[in-house]
Amino acid sequence: MDNLITHFNQYLPLNELEVEALGIRVIEKTIKRRQFILNKGDTCRHYSFVSSGLLRKYAIDKNGCEFNIQFATENQWIQDLGSFNNNTPSQFYIEAIEPSILFQLDKNSLLYLLQNFPKFDRNFRVIMENKFINLENRIFQNISLSAEEGYKKFLNEYPELYNRLPNTQIASYLGITPEFLSKVRRNISLKD
């Protein structure tokens, strides 16, 4: 729980009441490598806060290719918001890349917190805003950069992920094939 409280305290710090209300509703969940916490077609029922480990959210296109939409490491939230909010089947999968520990809030718990403590509205608003800002930057990079530029940018922005992810996963995040990423990497190393 400490992780999670520290996380909220970065924004508007929680008071004792709020910490308690949060604490009795959060469920700790341990998951293994390759375990799924959301499957396409299912409704997303939880907000998941990553206390430790690494997960990915991905979708599969009509040709069966996987595309990573998001990685979530320590102190990040992961869920399918659209599915969660509207109780609709998810188009995404969420899978653990490393064994992970999550703190989960289900819908009732989240609604309770939001309705009784406006601070959670505030904090989740700001958390969402930050995610939104990141996504807009990603869009810009995606449509404006070449594969090589995008890969370099990824390494710069997420150096800690480089050691924890196979290149296949990075390629899938960038929207290029693993074969081509391999060639890009070769090119980069030849330039030294």
Add this chain to the structure above:
Amino acid sequence: MDNLITHFNQYLPLNELEVEALGIRVIEKTIKRRQFILNKGDTCRHYSFVSSGLLRKYAIDKNGCEFNIQFATENQWIQDLGSFNNNTPSQFYIEAIEPSILFQLDKNSLLYLLQNFPKFDRNFRVIMENKFINLENRIFQNISLSAEEGYKKFLNEYPELYNRLPNTQIASYLGITPEFLSKVRRNISLKD
């Protein structure tokens, strides 16, 4: 103002007090075609709600090419959130494509509303969530679809924009060159 109030009422409806507090803080602004409400390097000082008209937010890459990040039409918000929140120079431009009428909130006004009426935290949280969901879908489409598929999807999702935007602007949103979009369109029309 009616537009804006109706917009908020879609979420948690505003009461009289809130409507009044909002009303005395919102500034109506009329802008012409080609007018900029934000320039790269400036700090974004307003949330802008589009009452009528059409604007675009774009960035310019290192080669001088423009890439559209967002279009905003009636009843949508447009701003550079990162710049607004952190008082940092914007990397984006926001320009009117059509003559438009905006309702703007500056930072003090927004903070006042957020601090005195938790409902605005709630409403802006939900608004942000919906924008976030759209962006995640856009990312997926962007990395998974070909130019032709992406263009068709755009027409399907935003049929009303098709008549209001030059193809150049759509190409810039999709991340392809206008010349290639022209060829894509030719291909599509040949298939009929």
Add this chain to the structure above:
DNA sequence: CGTCTATTTGAATGTACTCAAAAGCGGTGG
């Protein structure tokens, strides 16, 4: 009518993909 911008066309080029196969790299069990 003239000007400015958007759109189309074509040829040459470059970027990224497909498919197939080989090589590398852990982990696991015998």
Add this chain to the structure above:
DNA sequence: CCACCGCTTTTGAGTACATTCAAATAGACG
């Protein structure tokens, strides 16, 4: 400790998708 398995990474040849540049055409607006 070695052999094997599954997965990742690399390589290469051929192909498809998208860009560049230049120029012609078409539309919109004052």
